[in-house]
Amino acid sequence: xxxxxFAVLAIGVALPLSALAAESYSIDPAHTYPHxxxxxxxxxxxxxxxxxxxxxxxxxxAAKSGSVEVAIETASVSTGFAKRDEHLRGPDFFNAAEFPxxxxxxxxxxxxxxxxxSVDGNLTISGVSKPVTLKIDAFNCGTNPMSKKDTxxxxxxxxxxxxxxxxxxxxxxxxxxxxxxxxIEAIKN
Amino acid sequence: xxxxLRQISSAAPAVVNSPQFDIPRELKLQELLNHPAVQAGLxxxxxxxxxxxxxxxxxxxxxxxxxxxxxxxxxxSDFNFEPLTASRKxxxxxxxxxxxxxxxxxxxxxxxxxxxxxxxxxxxxxTAQRILQQQEPQLMLQWGAACxxxxxxxxxxxxxxxxxxxxRAASAGTALGIGTGAAALVGASAxxxxxxxxxxxxxxAHLLIQxxxxxxxxxxxxxxxxxxxxxxxxxxxxxxxxxxxxxxLAILACIPLAVRLVPLPGNSVRIQSMLLVLLSFAxxxxxxxxxxxxxxxxxx
Numbered sequence: 001x002x003x004x005x006f007a008v009l010a011i012g013v014a015l016p017l018s019a020l021a022a023e024s025y026s027i028d029p030a031h032t033y034p035h036x037x038x039x040x041x042x043x044x045x046x047x048x049x050x051x052x053x054x055x056x057x058x059x060x061x062a063a064k065s066g067s068v069e070v071a072i073e074t075a076s077v078s079t080g081f082a083k084r085d086e087h088l089r090g091p092d093f094f095n096a097a098e099f100p101x102x103x104x105x106x107x108x109x110x111x112x113x114x115x116x117x118s119v120d121g122n123l124t125i126s127g128v129s130k131p132v133t134l135k136i137d138a139f140n141c142g143t144n145p146m147s148k149k150d151t152x153x154x155x156x157x158x159x160x161x162x163x164x165x166x167x168x169x170x171x172x173x174x175x176x177x178x179x180x181x182x183x184i185e186a187i188k189n
Numbered sequence: 190x191x192x193x194l195r196q197i198s199s200a201a202p203a204v205v206n207s208p209q210f211d212i213p214r215e216l217k218l219q220e221l222l223n224h225p226a227v228q229a230g231l232x233x234x235x236x237x238x239x240x241x242x243x244x245x246x247x248x249x250x251x252x253x254x255x256x257x258x259x260x261x262x263x264x265x266s267d268f269n270f271e272p273l274t275a276s277r278k279x280x281x282x283x284x285x286x287x288x289x290x291x292x293x294x295x296x297x298x299x300x301x302x303x304x305x306x307x308x309x310x311x312x313x314x315x316t317a318q319r320i321l322q323q324q325e326p327q328l329m330l331q332w333g334a335a336c337x338x339x340x341x342x343x344x345x346x347x348x349x350x351x352x353x354x355x356x357r358a359a360s361a362g363t364a365l366g367i368g369t370g371a372a373a374l375v376g377a378s379a380x381x382x383x384x385x386x387x388x389x390x391x392x393x394a395h396l397l398i399q400x401x402x403x404x405x406x407x408x409x410x411x412x413x414x415x416x417x418x419x420x421x422x423x424x425x426x427x428x429x430x431x432x433x434x435x436x437x438l439a440i441l442a443c444i445p446l447a448v449r450l451v452p453l454p455g456n457s458v459r460i461q462s463m464l465l466v467l468l469s470f471a472x473x474x475x476x477x478x479x480x481x482x483x484x485x486x487x488x489x
Binding site for chain 1: 378
């Protein structure tokens with residue numbers, strides 16, 4: 001009798017604790033900008049970014065697990081030159097009319113101690129999905145002094161080949177290797 | 190326009206830091222094949238010229254169109270159809286159109302010509318399907334119907350030219366292809382531009398044979414169907430996904446009609462072809478000009 005009461009109490013306490021342990025966050029679009037850089041004819045490295053990003057993150061530090069889902073609006077690409085952005089949105093590159101979203105869905109989050117160190121997942125560009133590992137270069141959680149909300153921030157990066165995703169326009173003159181950098185802030189739900 | 194692309198292509202990173210006198214022959218050849226003017230101009234022209242010359246004895250010189258187009262697809266893109274994007278659907282439709290035209294001509298299924306515009310309209314909706322699905326229902330219907338109508342009108346228009354002098358179909362095809370390609374290039378898509386230019390230069394090769402020999406060269410539906418289908422679908426996708434204005438399509442659609450209605454003087458194929466080329470290129474030039482007014486200079 002005592003044993004079963006103890007078991008019920010233990011389950012009753014453990015369930016909410018485990019639910020608390022897995023924290024869920026929503027990506028803050030005002031402070032999240034995926035960047036990319038690519039060689040331009042071998043002369044310079046052009047930088048670009050996407051202005052509209054959404055998604056969610058869950059993190060369970062105790063269990064050392066988590067998940068990441070990011071959706072990037074393809075048409076929000078911005079390189080600081082409107083004519084180039086138009087071209088990037090067109091069928092030669094991101095094909096925004098046909099593929100309005102670039103997405104990243106994690107399959108595993110790897111930890112180093114208490115901190116996430118890398119994320120395995122699938123990146124989908126122009127309808128082609130390929131496994132991409134994001135290396136987490138910086139990670140910090142705390143209370144935002146302005147909004148007083150629990151917030152996590154991270155910088156993650158990866159190197160991809162655009163030709164793997166069928167984006168082959170201008171090869172080899174315009175570089176194939178693309179460096180992706182995700183600067184992310186996420187607010188606890 | 191292609192001059193700007195030439196700058197991109199000729200400055201491949203592999204040779205940026207290499208002495209210019211030490212470029213291996215294979216690299217030079219690859220550089221040449223990467224050149225947009227070769228991919229969308231010289232290669233389809235030569236392929237079409239050879240095919241038209243080889244197959245004219247068996248009255249299949251119309252194969253020149255799909256041969257020229259295939260040469261450009263091979264050099265500028267690929268024959269991979271996964272995922273099946275709109276531009277890949279254009280390639281697939283062009284190949285299927287050529288096969289269907291061959292079947293109709295060989296088996297003399299001429300009654301099928303009445304169904305071709307309807308079939309073309311359905312192919313247009315299928316090609317643009319993923320883009321249309323992103324739109325509000327009203328826009329989806331408007332754009333879908335307009336695309337289908339444009340492709341249907343081009344197929345019908347080019348098919349009616351088959352009853353007349355072969356010169357008319359070749360002239361209209363040259364202007365329609367080059368007009369579509371140049372407008373798509375200005376409207377911000379190099380690949381779609383190359384598709385249009387490829388069929389235009391292929392039709393030009395067919396026309397050149399007639400001008401040089403001063404003799405008519407029957408084109409057949411193998412010439413008109415894939416040409417109208419590829420030109421129509423390319424322009425539609427350029428409108429939906431880039432900055433080609435819809436009214437440029439209205440001008441391009443007039444080319445087969447104008448070429449059909451103009452009376453031809455005398456018997457000289459050369460003089461007739463020059464007259465037809467001047468007339469049809471006036472329409473093509475108008476479409477390119479209107480696109481340039483909207484889109485401005487090419488961004489690449």
